[in-house]
Amino acid sequence: MSFPPHAALIVVDLQNDFCPGGSLAVPDGDQIVPVVQHYVDSFAAQELPVIFTRDFHPTNHVSFASQGGPWPPHCVQESTGVEYHPGIQIPPSAYHIIKGFQSDIDAYSGFEGQLRGSKDSLTLDNLLRSLQVSEVYVVGLATDYCVHATALDALKLGYRVVVVEDGVRGVNVNSGDSLRALQDLRRHGAQLIASTVRP
Ligand code: VGL
Ligand code: ZN
Secondary structure (H helix, E strand, O other), X not given: OOOOOOEEEEEXXXXXXXXOOOOXXXXXXXXXXXXXXXXXXXXXXXXXXXXXXXXXXXXXXXXXXXXXXXXXXXXXXXXXXXXXXXXXXXXXXXXXXXXXXXXXXXXXXXXXXXXXXXXXXXXXXXXXXXXXXXXXXXXXXXXXXXHHHHHHHHHHOOOEEEEEEEEEEOOOOOOOHHHHHHHHHHHOOOEXXXXXXXX
């Protein structure tokens, strides 16, 4: 499969805590790994940018129930839950965006994070612009939170957005949340596609 020259891949929060066995497990969250790997490998083979976003919370993060937030502790810095799912092979050329690292601010969208290791706190938008990206393909977890927020911000910032439907999975706190999230993205102009990867 070949992708357009100004495309980039964004892999949202494919981390242990969002996969079965993790503290905020997305049902079947790990089932997307082969689809994500296919896109990662295809983009890397074409020398197109591959960007991983990562929830990166301190122990006292505002989104945690202990602080009055909605979630159990998850993706705590230096825990195994914060690590990427071990089944995914990440090319050395990949970029990494961390988000939610300030205790008092939550960040669902990758566009609210910053490039790992960047001295001048580059944002995802800064990075994409510097790479002359105009179109993003989005896969990852969770459809109804961080995937939705990241894809919606991309649309608002003027990127063409393609969401791979079988490359995302949702939490569904209320049944149908993931479906509604995808419908909302389509309404805002995202293209939804199915991968050609067979399970
Ligand atoms: C997420 C809930 C809390 C996500 C992150 O990655 O979708 N969801 N923090
Ligand atoms: Zn979080």
